[in-house]
Amino acid sequence: MKQERIRADLAIIGAGSGGLSVAAGAAQLGLKVVLFEKGEMGGDCLNYGCVPSKALIASAEAAHRAAHSGALGVSAGGVSVDFAAVMARVHKVIEEIAPIDSQERFEGLGVRVVREAARFADRRIVESDSVRVTARKVVIASGSRAAAPPIPDLDATPYLTNESIFELKSLPDHLLILGGGPIGVELGQAFRRLGGQVTIIEADAILGREDPQAAAVVVEQLTADGVTLRPGCRALRIEAGPVVVVQGPEGEERIAGSHLLVATGRTPSIAGLNLEAAGVAFDRAGVKTDKSLRTSNPRVFAIGDVAGRGQFTHLAGAHAGLFVRKALFAAPINADGLIVPRVTYCDPELASVGLTEAQARAEHGDDVRVLVQPFADNDRAQAEGDIRGFGKLITTKRGKILGVTLVGSHAGDHLPLWVLTMTAGLKLGTLTGMIAPYPTRGEINKRLAGQWYTGTLFSPMTRRLVSVLKRFG
Structure with a gap:
């Protein structure tokens, strides 16, 4: 097959969260963009990960709540699950979101979409079976895939992954x-x-x-x-x-x-990319990059799972934003300085940002304070009959936030306040001065911050100071 020759400002390998974000941003800024995707548009998150799993979890939670509603004085009767209907709904959710990531939408933005496997021909040429693209810059956003552990006879036994x-x-x-x-x-x-x-x-x-x-x-x-x-x-x-x-x-x-x-676990998707031809260094963790997400080939960048800094859809999106700032606007960036949250979407949810208590103590020794606030002390949790879990705040003794862990119902929805606080370098006093709506589970964040000051506020020294000041009141 004769290959079509294309010159482009940007070639992107992978149409997952990171690759799509870069393609949309670059195309809307007027650049000529070629996007390669050998699988489904939207990548793992839309088709095999975040979206279908959360749709499945929603059905499972509905069944669980119905079966356990008696504690709230509600009798739901017998609960039955139509598994085929559950799976049909999972795929319906994917279909509803898919147009946002579709080939048609991106072609409408001016992106040339090539639905074929891509590989490097040399340090600046990316090709597939039908096209050969000479690009000013290349972004590797090929993601990751489920890793099969080296267990004897696993390959001889049919097994499922998140993709099946x-x-x-x-x-x-x-x-x-x-x-x-x-x-x-x-x-x-x-x-x-x-x-x-x-x-x-x-x-x-x-x-x-x-x-x-x-x-x-x-x-x-x-x-x-x-x-x-x-x-x-x-x-x-x-x-x-x-x-x-x-x-x-x-x-x-x-x-x-x-x-x-x-x-x-998961492994970076780099097989078949012919990275050696591009002079792009890699290892088992993925493509090696500096803090600017640039590889050993200065024309080539890597973002998302394949860049080896964490396997989160939101991190891939953040990398895409950094790339646009760096490569298109020449702004300084530091991918190693990102504050990256993580959530396990079980029930109760487990949400974290920054260091765990063990990591903080290993890194900072005795310069660590740990504060815990149980959801049992939260009025909304009591009203809902679900007091499982707690919030944990880890700081230095001077009050620098090192990490936060929340475990409880919809804990992930309450974590962004801490991500913002840490990203912006805000002080705990900013949170204590915030008015939190009552009654909400989110009040736990303000109470955690306020707890840091409790020892000082109600200390004997403060009581003596108040005793003196009241004479002048």
Whole structure:
């Protein structure tokens, strides 16, 4: 096939969150943009990740609330789940959002969209089977994919990943999940609440990268939901069935199920890009970049999952904004200085930004203060009959915010205030001076900030000062 020759200002590899954001911004600024995508427009988040998983979780939460409404004085009667209808709704949600990321929309913006696999031909040429693009700059936004762990006989056994699980037509009788991280926990709880039996197998601790106290709140709810948790169990091999043979605290054990989901992490999608031809350095974590997201080839940048700085859709979007500022407006940027939040969308949600308590103590030693505010002290939580969880604020002894963890109902919705505070370098006093609407769960943020000043405000020294001042009042 003869290749069409194109000269462009910008070639982008990958039409996920980051690549689409760059393409839209650059095209609207008048640049000539070519966008390559070998899979679905919208990438993993729209088609296999954030969108379908949250749609599934919403159905699971509705079933759970209906089944447990008696505590609020409401009887919903028998609760039944139509799994086919749930999955149909999941795909309907994808269809509703898809036009925003569609080929037609971006072609309407002036982007040339090539639905083929891209690869580097040399340091500034990107090609596919039908086109050959010489670009002033190239952005690698190829994302990541589910990683299959090196477990003997896994390849010989049919298994699910986040890319295939949403194609199920019937509810698994017993879903085995390899991996107790965010994906495993979110999907495990959802499938259990929809009526299936679920076992989560994890070599370490469930949600082991999060604050242990916060993870314990989630673990308690998972157990109450009937999810079987097997932390500290290392998978030795996979047998037909499927059966996962594990080495656990009590020795070797066989765990049988009807379906197997592999959720043990993700790996950057760099296969087939021919990065060597472009002089782009990479390793197992992804494409190597400096703080400006520039690779070892000064014409080539990498953003999002493939850049090895975290696998979050919102981070890919942030990288896209930084690239536009750097490459198109010559503004200085620092991708390593971003304040990046994370949320596990289980019930209760676990939301964090900055350092955990353990990380803060390891990095700052004794110069750490930890304040905890339970949702049990929040009037809205009491009114709703859901007091699970807490907020945890970690600061230096001078009041610099190092990190915040919230675990509770819709905790992720209350985290952005802390992200803004840390990003803008605001002081805790700014939050204490804020009026929070009553009654809201978000009041926990103001109470956490106010708690930092409690010891000083009501100290013996302050009481003596008030005693003196009242004489002049």
